[in-house]
Amino acid sequence: MTKNGPANEPAPWVEEALRRRTHELGERVKELNCLYAIYHLSEKRDISVDEILAGACELIPPAWQYPEITCGRITYLGRVFESRGCRETPWRQAAPIFVQGARAGSVEVFYLEEMPDIDEGPFLKEERSLINAMAEQLALLIERVLTEEALRDSERKLHALSQQVxxxxxxxxxxxxxxxxxxxxxxxxxxxxxxxxxxxxxxxxxxxxxxxxxxxxxxxxxxxxxxxxxxxRPMIPDYMGLGLAMEALVEDFRAHSGANIELDIRPAECAPFDPDIAINLYRILQETLTNIARHAGASRVVIRFGESHGVLALDVEDDGIGMNAPDSAGTQGLGIAGMRERAALCGGSVAIESRPGGGARVQVRIPAPQSPAAG
Ligand SMILES: Nc1ncnc2c1ncn2[C@@H]1O[C@H](COP(=O)(O)OP(=O)(O)O)[C@@H](O)[C@H]1O
Ligand SMILES: [Mg+2]
Structure with missing residues (x-):
């Protein structure tokens, strides 16, 4: 038998079958890529429904059999998104988009030229599956974005409401x-x-x-x-500076708690300033000390308050029993939640570091108001 003899060459029908299979596999890969790309769209955070739909239109032409003459259009609640150069033709395939049980739009694919009929007009049966899968995936994505938006919206409202309260x-x-x-x-x-x-x-x-x-x-x-x-209502802004009011509060706490208390308030902060910030910082310290008295069983408490680099910093550290997951503290009790809201009201935040048996450290940071002289 010769090495390159005709017996070693594949028969023409085998070659043809191979060519067809390879082509078909290529089509399936294109379809999969389209679905993967939709999946990747879903991974983007803070993406809007319109951005998703505009992006999805561009995925259509390369996923169909004849990319050069294929265009995609997605309609959603009266808004229309199209791939580049798209126009309506008689060679059309479509699938509805159902969002939360109601028909909200559709995915459409057009061939810009007449092509031979195959399964569904000029479209493959796999392309029917693909357009249906696209419509379903997009619906799921839209539902997720809407849910996230609704959640963010109600969080914003809750936040505004608690600050109003x-x-x-x-x-x-x-x-x-x-x-x-x-x-x-x-x-x-x-x-x-x-x-x-x-x-x-x-x-x-x-x-x-x-x-x-x-x-x-x-x-x-x-x-x-x-x-x-x-x-x-402590007379903070009216009569004495925040520093003096804090000292009075700590004095009161000292008289009742029996703990060894170290207080360090730098004098500059004793001058009266923005009454809203003053009352909120005062209330935060009040709640922190109440929590120590009520929950910590501390023998030593260190309280520091001062301004540095334009930030008002209040640190309260105790050596009491500490707590688990201090960052989620305040999801049940109203005290810590209120502290966080008050700090947020002043453009700041509260961080709590603690572990069981290791005491707790409350750190409040609030941007210092611009003094008129500096401004
Ligand atoms: N300094 C602290 N030491 C130990 N546990 C604390 C301390 N501060 C707060 N906690 C824990 O965090 C929880 C939530 O506090 P808070 O929101 O003020 O609610 P409340 O004081 O009404 O229970 C408390 O119930 C307590 O278990
Ligand atoms: Mg409390």
Whole structure:
């Protein structure tokens, strides 16, 4: 047998079958590439529905049998996306796009020239499967994007709402505190003057004693009222700087907690500044100290507050029992969630580092307001 003899050459029908198979395989690869490309579109984050559909149109021509004379069009809720140079012709294949159970659009493929009939007009049966798969994949993608958008939207609304609640709460507290202080406070003051006068007027020992006892009660009520007003709305911007208010808060905490407390507030920050930032920082410290008193069982607490490089920094560190997954803390309790909202309200954030048995460290960072002199 000779090496290159006709017996070694494939018969023409084999060659033809091989050529056809190779061509068919090439077509399947093109179809798969199209589906992969849609899949890759889905991996892009923050991609819009319009961007997906515009991108998908361009995937159509190369995936069909005759790329040079094929164009794609996708319609979705009245918006039309087309591959370059697309126009409507009689040689058309289409599949509907169903989004959330309703027909929302379609995928269409056109041949710009007449081609011989095969399975579905000039289109292959595999191309029917492909256009259906494209329409289904696009529908799933659109549904996902819509769900993500709705989620982001409701998160934004929730965020705005909780900030409004915080602002309304502060305004209401301020009003309540003012009314208690002004109305009830003045009435108590008037009562004291009246009692004073009565004590002087009645020289009888028992009456004077009784009146003095009433005077004591009124004095106690006055002191209590002052404390309540201060708790409801500390007079931060009005009378003293944030630093002094923080010191008073820490003093109060020291008196009740029994922990060893180190406080470092740099004097520059004691000057009054933006009342919104002041009240929010004050409330964040208040909640942090309440949490330490309530949950930490700490023996040592370090509190630092100051400004550096245009950032207001409040750090509170305790050596208590610590907690698991501090970043998710605040998803249940309202305290930490409120701290985060208040910081966000001032353009800042709260980070909590902690592990069980290792204490906790709360770090608040807020951009310092521009001082008028610097601006
Ligand atoms: N300093 C801390 N040390 C240990 N655990 C803490 C500390 N601060 C907060 N936690 C934990 O985080 C949880 C959430 O706190 P918070 O949102 O303020 O809600 P609440 O105080 O109402 O429970 C607390 O229940 C507590 O388990
Ligand atoms: Mg709390």
């Amino acid at each position: 915080i602002a309304a709460q502060e305004a209401e507290r301020a009003r309540l505190s003012r009314e208690l202080h002004d109305d009830l406070g003045h009435q108590l003051a008037a009562l004291r003057l009246e009692l004073d006068w009565l004590i002087k007027k009645h020289s009888g020992a028992t009456a004077a004693q009784d009146l003095a006892a009433i005077m004591d009660m009124v004095s106690t009520a006055t002191a209590q009222l002052r404390r309540i007003c201060k708790g409801i």
